[in-house]
Structure formats: structure tokens, C-alpha cells
Amino acid sequence: MYTFKDYYNNEVKLSFDDHPFSLEPKHVWVVCRHKDKWLLTKHKGRGYEFPGGNVEEGENAKEAAIREVKEETGGNVEKIYYIGQYNVTGRNETVIKNVYFAKINQLIQQDTYYETEGPILLKKIPSNVRYNHLYSFIMKDGVLDYCMKQIRKTRLLARA
Template identity: 70%
Template sequence: MYRFTDYYHNKVTLSFDDHPFSRNPKHVWVICTYKNKWLLTRHKERGLEFPGGKVEENESAREAAIREVKEETGGSIEKIRYLGQYTVAGKGGTIIKNVYFAEIKDLAVQKTYYETEGPIELSHIPKNVKRNKQYSFIMKDDVLKHCMAYIRKKR
């Protein structure tokens, strides 16, 4: 289990155990690859980030992850696996989020990408992402660092 603070100094707890905080989290985040590149999206307000969002009513977290990737990037998932779960204890309450790793089989051009500007393919995630203004706050805490290390170890 990892404990640290996020970009806004909220307390974050990350675990790679099987759903340690909730069986039914309300948020998802999906680290994606497409043709050996990282697949992100450009959120209209926050900047570059991996796709993710809220779990809708009558939807599992896994289903939400698949839907969010499609909505925000046009990506169809070939493989998806649960990585871990984290909590963010903020001023407005605690958020619990599942993290997934997905391999994308193809990208479809869409009329809308909802609150994003569509897919962004990167050969690498820069080491200075924490200080890079192009990237969303979601990319700037140690969740990304620990998840990337976990993915490298499990590949």
C-alpha cells in the first residue's frame, strides 16, 4: 500500500490488492496503449490525461472503463485488466477509483469525444510530467508513477 498527497495536497492511498476500498467504486481511470504507444486524451479544461470518469447507474466499474475509453478516445479495447484501486480524501469527501490497464485494438473517428478533444498518442510519458503544464493534475501524483512501475513489472 502506498500513501502520499496529490497535486492538491489531498491524502491518497493506492493499493494493487483486489478492491481493498470498495467492490463498487464510483470512478475509473484507464492507462491505455495503442500500437506500442500510450493513448491519452486532451481534456478541454485539465489537459492531457489517460481516459476515465464516473461509473454510471447500473454499470460496473469495468463497464465504465470500457465506455470512458470509447467516449474519450474512440478506442475499442482488446484487453483490459484491473490494476488497483485508490482513494483520495479531499475537502468534499473521499473518492474511490479503480485503475485499469487496457490494450486498444483500433481507434474510430467520432463526431464527439464529450469533454475531451479526442485521442493523443505518445511514444513515452515525459519524466517531468509533474511540472508540465500540458498535463492534467490527474497525471501529476504518484498514482501514475506506481501504476507505470506495476505495469512494467507485470508485462
């Protein structure tokens, strides 16, 4: 388990174990690949980030992850893998998120991308994301770094 502070100085606990904080998390975040590129979305208020959001009533976290990718990028998830889960303890609430890695086989143009401006494809995630104003705060803490290491360690990129 990794413990660190997020962009807003909240405590984050990240684990690559099977659902260590909740069997029914209410939030998801999906690290996506499409044709050898990273698939992000541009949130209207926060900037570039991987897709994610809330688990809606009647769906599980994996279903929410697939839906969020579709809504925010137009991406069709071919394969999705659970990576881990993290817990953010804020002043007013605790947020628990499942993190997934997804292979996207198709991007479909949509009339709306909801709260985002649609897909962003990047050959490489810049090493200075933490200091780059184009990127969301969600991309600026240890979750991204540790998840990328876990993706490489488990050879998920080879499957994408």
C-alpha cells in the same frame, strides 16, 4: 499500500490488492496502449490525461472503463486488466477509483469526444509530467508513477 499527497495536497492511498477500498467504486482511470504508444485524451479544461470518469447507474467499474475509453478517445478496448484502486480523501468528499490497463486495437473517429478533444498518442510519457502545463493534475501525483511500475512489474506491456 502507498500513501502520498496528490496535486492538491489531499491524502491518497493506492493499493494493488483486489478492491481494498470498495467493491463498487464510482470512478475509473484507464492507462491505455495502442500500437506501441500510450493513448491519452486531451481534456478541454485539464489537459492531457488517460481516459476515465464516473461509473454510471447500471454499469460496473470495468464496463465504465471501457465506455470512458470509447467516449474520450474512440478507442476499442481489446483487453482490459484491473491494476489497483486508490482512495483520495479530500476536504468535502472521498473518491475511490479503480485503475485499469487496456490494450486498444482500434481508434475510431467520432463526431464527439464529449468533454475531451479526442485521442493523443505518445511514444513515451515524459519524465517531467509533474511540471508540464500540458498535463492534467490527474497525471501529476504518485498514482501514475506507481501504476507504471506495476504495469512493468506484472509484464502487462508484453500483452499489449
